[in-house]
Amino acid sequence: MSLLDYFRASKPKSAAIAKERLQILVAHERTERNRPSYLPQLQKELLEVIRKYVHVDQEAISVKFEQDENQETLELNIVLPDFQQEEKRVNI
């Protein structure tokens, strides 16, 4: 630290901010990268099957893939239309 720095008001160093932002971003991108490549196709085909029986939007279905050291979880979430004034969620 230089003499001039000493008198300047201390604010967070920009390199520290850069590192923090990078750590969060890179961790996120690495999990994305490790997702199986069939997920978008799976989501599309599931939607087609479901649409045979109920009319749901593209956004009403979500496929989530999570990974930790011991297991991989595939979570499928479908929001059914609220024909009875209430939302029903089906979890598989």
Add this chain to the structure above:
Amino acid sequence: MARIIVVTSGKGGVGKTTTSAAIAMGLAKKGHKTAVIDFDVGLRNLDLIMGCERRVVYDFINVINGEASINQALIRDKNCNQLYILPASQTRDKDALTLEGVGRVLEELAKEFKYIVCDSPAGIEKGANLALYFADDAFVVTNPEVSSVRDSDRMLGILASKSRRAERNEEPVREYLLLTRYDPNRVKSGEMLGLDDVQDILSLQLLGIIPESKSVLTASNAGIPVILDEKSEAGLAYQDVVARYLGEDRPHRFIDDKKGFFRKLFGGRL
């Protein structure tokens, strides 16, 4: 056995071509017969950095298409007779580079050369993918800067999934870090990511830190790889990189700032 090295980064302008030229020259100067290939089809530049732009007759695509033999296209370096350059084509046809063609050329070069350095274009398009596909070793060139580190991490993902070694389930591509345009003074004052910061994210084997240096521009102006400038820190840093790659154990330098007492006192504002 020839060893294929890809110099990659994802991001542009971080020093891939400078590095390719420097390490190819360094390996050749150590007595290893080396070829350096420009994969940046349409934006050829390695010839300029190597100072052989006026001697380009045939290029990489001509060889792939069978319009020239590999020996007709290779340019022998004027400073080192162990070094040969295969220039990129200036064609705008993006499909000129094919997996089969590149594989064929590399296989032929491997019979003659000890090291084949592939200078990758920026981005993650075809040229970049083909440059890394056949690699045994990857030199990941990174600047201590957010977008460069992020793109380097992206390239590591591609190396681990899309390279030939990955596809064949062979021993993975050996990945090395080259931290370029490093300014120890700015790291010290907290305005630039330091080596430790970058390594906390990428955790690669460090081949060397290349300090930000005016001699890099001087070298490219003259068309002489910066490694030949023994007075410059960047040149010396590249010499270390080559020595370390070849198995020599050299301590890392150019990590700490070299300011004198008075400049330290006034924070470099003198």
